[in-house]
Amino acid sequence: MNPDQRLQQKIDAYLMQLRRSLGELPPEEVTEILQEIRGHILERTEASGELTEARLVAILKALGSPDDIAPLYQADALLARARGSLSPRVVMRGVHRWSTVSVWGLVLFVLGIVGYATGASLILAGLIKIFDPIHVGAWVGPNRIFDIGVNHDPAARDVLGWWLIPIGLVGGSALLIATTRALRWTLRFARIRRPTTA
Amino acid sequence: MATTENWETQLRKGWLELAILASLWEGELYGLDIIRRLDTNSDLLLAEGTIYPILGRLKRDGLIDSKWVEAEAGHPRKYYRLTAEGRRRVVAMARYASTFLSRIASLIEPLIGREAP
Secondary structure: OHHHHHHHHHHHHHHHHHHHHHHOOHHHHHHHHHHHHHHHHHHHHHHHHOOOOHEEEEHHHOOOHHHHHHHHHOOOOOOOHHHHHOHHHHHHHHHHHHOOOOOHHHHHHHHHHHHOOOOOOOHHHHHHHOOOOOOOOEEEOEEEEEEEEEEOOOOOOOOOHHHHHHHHHHHHHHHHHHHHHHHHHHHHHOOOOOOOOO | OOOOHHHHHHHHHHHHHHHHHHHHOOEEEHHHHHHHHHHHHOOOOOOHHHHHHHHHHHHHHOEEEEEOOOOOOOOOHHHHHHHHHHHHHHHHHHHHHHHHHEEEEEHHHHHHOOOOO
16 A cells, blocks of 8 residues: 555545545535535645655644544524424434533423324324224223223223224324424523624 | 533533624634634634534525535535525624623623622
8 A cells, every 4th residue: 555545545545534434424515525625635635745644644634634624514404494394203302412511401402302202193193093092092090090001891881982093093193293293492592602702 | 412511612612603693794614713713713613523514504594505515625515605594683693692792791791700609
């Protein structure tokens, strides 16, 4: 291996490491980031005259470690994506990120879990009712106030009957959507970084 | 996460944003251009790479724009320039910062050169 190849490999290794650390971002964003950082490295190396390994090491050191730079992209990008996304996974990831720096984020994270879990349970109950209509229902009875789920107590009464299917599916879906919208709306107040002087 | 030892980092970040926006006042620049300007005028940058995520965020906030330009260097450069909103913001920031600095300066001046007990 000639020295040029060794240096090229060093640059590639740095960019690979950065790509790994950027994992959570959309691919096109990652590509653009890597292109910009690669340009930075190339330009620095071209400007340094004859490139030696020591010079390249100094250039990469001045740039900073990929593990230090990548989170700076993620902190903001995760939030930005969450604010614009309809996917519960993406939204909750943004909320989780906020919850690591703010108690409001933490409250929102818990509310999010409750909202999604309730919505998913309703949908699940509606689906299971199709396959096990006898034991699954919305129950009231002497030994309980009200619950939705599996019942083996003959004294309990199913108050919704077959209605559990449409109510569970539609209501559950509506709750999932409402939770996502509420989380997104609240995320606009999230600040990961301190506000600037302006 | 705000810990006691990173107050300096936090402070630096705020000023860094202002410095980046200010550096774009005269016209468009690419990342390394901006770094060179900051380097010669200040010690704001600890790691050069930190400037790129900040540029990304300023862009998302609508304060700057960017475009890729094929350079004679052989690899494309991403040029940044202030938007109209960015221009308004940087002027407001500069005014605020200038007043703020002179007040802080008068407060901290007596402490400089003193020995901590």
